[in-house]
Amino acid sequence: MDEKRVEGYRNFATKLWNACRFAQANGIGASKTLDAPEATLAVNKWIIAETISTVQAVDLALADLRFDGAANAVYQFVWSRFCDWYLELIKPVLGQMDAPATGAEADETRAVAGWVIDQILVLLHPFMPFITEELWHAMGPRENDLIVAKWPMADARSIDPAASQEIDWVIRLIGEVRAARTELGVSPGTRMPVHIRDASAETLARIERQAGVIARLARIDVTPGDGPAGGAVQVVVDEATFVLPLEGVIDLDAERARLTKGIEAAAKERDALAGRLGNPSFVERAKPEAVEKARATMPKRPPRPSG
Numbered sequence: 568m569d570e571k572r573v574e575g576y577r578n579f580a581t582k583l584w585n586a587c588r589f590a591q592a593n594g595i596g597a598s599k600t601l602d603a604p605e606a607t608l609a610v611n612k613w614i615i616a617e618t619i620s621t622v623q624a625v626d627l628a629l630a631d632l633r634f635d636g637a638a639n640a641v642y643q644f645v646w647s648r649f650c651d652w653y654l655e656l657i658k659p660v661l662g663q664m665d666a667p668a669t670g671a672e673a674d675e676t677r678a679v680a681g682w683v684i685d686q687i688l689v690l691l692h693p694f695m696p697f698i699t700e701e702l703w704h705a706m707g708p709r710e711n712d713l714i715v716a717k718w719p720m721a722d723a724r725s726i727d728p729a730a731s732q733e734i735d736w737v738i739r740l741i742g743e744v745r746a747a748r749t750e751l752g753v754s755p756g757t758r759m760p761v762h763i764r765d766a767s768a769e770t771l772a773r774i775e776r777q778a779g780v781i782a783r784l785a786r787i788d789v790t791p792g793d794g795p796a797g798g799a800v801q802v803v804v805d806e807a808t809f810v811l812p813l814e815g816v817i818d819l820d821a822e823r824a825r826l827t828k829g830i831e832a833a834a835k836e837r838d839a840l841a842g843r844l845g846n847p848s849f850v851e852r853a854k855p856e857a858v859e860k861a862r863a864t865m866p867k868r869p870p871r872p873s874g
Contacts, residue, residue, distance in 0.1 A: 579646060580698055583691075586650050587702045590684060593661045597707030598682040601717060603725040608660070608672060609776070611679040612730035614653045617644060618686050622721040625690055641690045649683060652738055659779045681706070686719045736770075736804070737777050743802045744785040744809065751800060751813070759811050761787040762794035766807035787811065840864065 590596075598604075603615045621644040628636035660676045662668030684706060692699045692713050703713035744761075753759070763774070774781065774789060782788055787809075798813040840861050843849050850858055 579642065580695065582646060582650055583687075583698065584702070586645075586654060587684060587706060589654060590680060591706070592664050593677070594667055595677045595680045595684070597703075597709060598678070598685040600682065601720070602722065604675065604678040604682055606675060606679055608675060609727075609730040609733045610653070610656045610660075610780075611676060612727040613734035614649065614683055615679065616726040616728075616731045617648050617653075618683050618719075619721050619723060619726060622686065622690065622719045626721065638694050641687070641694075645687055645691070649687065653680075653683070655784060656734070656737075656780055659783060688713060689716050689719055692716075733773055733777070736773060737780060740802075740804045740809070741781065741785045743804055744787060744811070747800050747802050747811065748786070753816060755786070757786065757816060759787050759816060760790040760794075762790055762792055762810040762812075764793060764808040764810060770805065770807045 603619070604611075606612045606615055621640055624640040625637045628634070628640060657676050657680065660668060660672055662673065667673070685703075688699045688703050688706075696714070700713045703709065703716070748755075748757075748759075763771075766774070778789065794810045794812050795814065800811050800813060802809040802811070844858070844861055
């Protein structure tokens with residue numbers, strides 16, 4: 568019995584509860600259909616496909632009596648896809664809580680989000696019966712309790728591969744840009760210009776369609792041209808290179824000093840491990856696993872710092 572594991576599932580329950588509260592605050596309620604709603608937006612087609620894939624994974628795991636696999640499939644979907652990404656991706660479509668968006672796209676998004684939450688609650692009910700029953704009724708009026716609700720049907724006809732590929736691409740781009748910003752210590756609130764090189768027509772079309780989401784979540788603004796000369800960080804996603812100028816954003820001299828210090832430390836560690844591995848006494852007397860660990864952890868020759 569690991570208390571940390573219990574804490575992790577408590578955090579998961581809190582995440583689920585907060586997701587439903589967010590939905591209620593944005594006009595998302597109980598779904599009125601068992602089948603996936605009609606969707607036109609790529610982000611909604613993507614989450615429908617992700618939901619169907621999760622239902623299939625849970626069904627297969629349960630058929631094999633792998634209850635751990637079934638629980639993990641729905642856990643990963645709820646946390647990593649629905650909460651961390653879908654709810655963030657649809658915020659621009661829903662508008663602000665004090666000024667909710669109206670129109671076909673907003674109505675579609677609310678319908679899809681409500682349907683997905685219903686699927687989540689049904690899938691989770693065998694593992695978390697009490698909180699899911701509570702949320703089931705909190706999301707809106709129901710004709711029956713969750714315990715007798717119909718199990719989701721995985722209808723692959725609702726999957727749109729092109730939409731799924733587009734949103735997966737958007738998620739990769741945002742993730743790579745965020746990682747680069749974090750590595751360089753750029754403040755999360757700082758907006759940065761980005762210049763795009765070697766992008767295909769399909770990539771440019773995706774950027775145009777998803778410009779608002781990319782700008783909001785990656786904190787970047789697409790700027791025409793190849794960008795100014797000077798320090799920049801490059802993020803490569805598929806064939807396209809995204810260039811983020813660093814002049815005025817970070818202290819380039821301090822960053823060069825930090826990287827040089829890191830390279831020197833890696834070189835020192837490499838040389839120390841090489842000395843140990845080159846010592847016949849160490850190789851002969853040390854436990855084989857210690858020798859293998861030293862060989863596995865020895866850093867490669869670090870590159871020289873550039874300009």
